[in-house]
Amino acid sequence: MSQAAASRVQADLERLLPLLDARLTVAFQQGEAERLGEAMRYSLEAGGKRVRPVLCLLAAEAVGGQIESALPGALALEYIHTYSLIHDDLPAMDDDDLRRGRPTNHKVFGEGHAILAGDGLLTEAFRVLADGPGEPARRLEALSLLAEAAGWRGMVGGQALDLEGEARAKTHRLTKRDGPKGEAQEGPSEGETLAHYDFDHLQLIHRLKTGALLRASLEIGAVLGGATPADRQALRATGEALGLAFQIQDDILDATATDADLGKRAGKDAGRGKITYPSLLGLDGARKALEEATETALCQLASLPNRTSLEAWARYLAQRAN
Ligand code: GRG
Numbered sequence: 001m002s003q004a005a006a007s008r009v010q011a012d013l014e015r016l017l018p019l020l021d022a023r024l025t026v027a028f029q030q031g032e033a034e035r036l037g038e039a040m041r042y043s044l045e046a047g048g049k050r051v052r053p054v055l056c057l058l059a060a061e062a063v064g065g066q067i068e069s070a071l072p073g074a075l076a077l078e079y080i081h082t083y084s085l086i087h088d089d090l091p092a093m094d095d096d097d098l099r100r101g102r103p104t105n106h107k108v109f110g111e112g113h114a115i116l117a118g119d120g121l122l123t124e125a126f127r128v129l130a131d132g133p134g135e136p137a138r139r140l141e142a143l144s145l146l147a148e149a150a151g152w153r154g155m156v157g158g159q160a161l162d163l164e165g166e167a168r169a170k171t172h173r174l175t176k177r178d179g180p181k182g183e184a185q186e187g188p189s190e191g192e193t194l195a196h197y198d199f200d201h202l203q204l205i206h207r208l209k210t211g212a213l214l215r216a217s218l219e220i221g222a223v224l225g226g227a228t229p230a231d232r233q234a235l236r237a238t239g240e241a242l243g244l245a246f247q248i249q250d251d252i253l254d255a256t257a258t259d260a261d262l263g264k265r266a267g268k269d270a271g272r273g274k275i276t277y278p279s280l281l282g283l284d285g286a287r288k289a290l291e292e293a294t295e296t297a298l299c300q301l302a303s304l305p306n307r308t309s310l311e312a313w314a315r316y317l318a319q320r321a322n
Helices: 003-024 034-045 051-062 067-088 105-109 111-131 136-150 155-177 190-196 199-224 229-256 277-301 308-319
Strands: none
Touching (some): 003 067, 034 111, 051 067, 051 308, 067 155, 229 277, 229 308, 277 308
């Protein structure tokens, strides 16, 4: 990444993070269910890169809109993202102990409260956007985009497909291990298992599970910022490409970084026999796919009036170290 792009990302963080941090936990400070409020604040305050809210705010700026008008969208995106991480870490899902460099929510507050903390964040996302400032028609459009991206046609659907794929891979491994004298029993061959969970399927899962919310981050910012239809379409396409790039880099980091670098367990994908970009294309192939997706994002941005920050962020996301 060039020095200019790195400085731009740093400057964006310095001006945008205080705006987000000042509002992020306000809704969870007071209420009857105090411990639940604490559980929601715990995960929000644990850090995180704030990629989705920042992209949302930058998208509004990129189309000539005001940051303030996009803030409710930015908060809503971080609430949904944080809820998804809390639920993803539960024993019924990925069963993780470490997230954002801290013990996971259910390790501190128990499974029941972690489920409810996720539910509380999910529902607050829609309230903050419904009540926020700005034109009602734009907020209504943003609500619809958020529901589509977070729900069963987006992130939740992608998570379901991922769980189903993992269950199939596990059954296949068990079938092999349980055979007489340790030999493989009759069952699906490796090729047959891969056919169920091949590259197209991997891309579908990524597009839904990770990509949908990232794409929505840019499109919601565009809508709240009052984008023209052409600018909105350009940002939607940018988000699609950035979502893919983000996931490829996530796969690469899982294969190459340490727990300490990531603030979460590294090497999970290989441990679970998951199909990933590096496992299918090799590390070099995955890096090439990452470059291509980033270039696509940069091309889509070319027609926008204020694109410098988003260009810098596209480069940063491809090179992020955690
Ligand atoms: C439980 C409904 C439900 C969905 C879970 C997003 C997700 C779906 C699971 C997370 C699993 C995972 C590691 C996906 C890969 C991409 C991803 C979302 C990484 C985490 O996002 P970052 O890097 O996290 O933006 P921070 O902590 O920086 O906010």
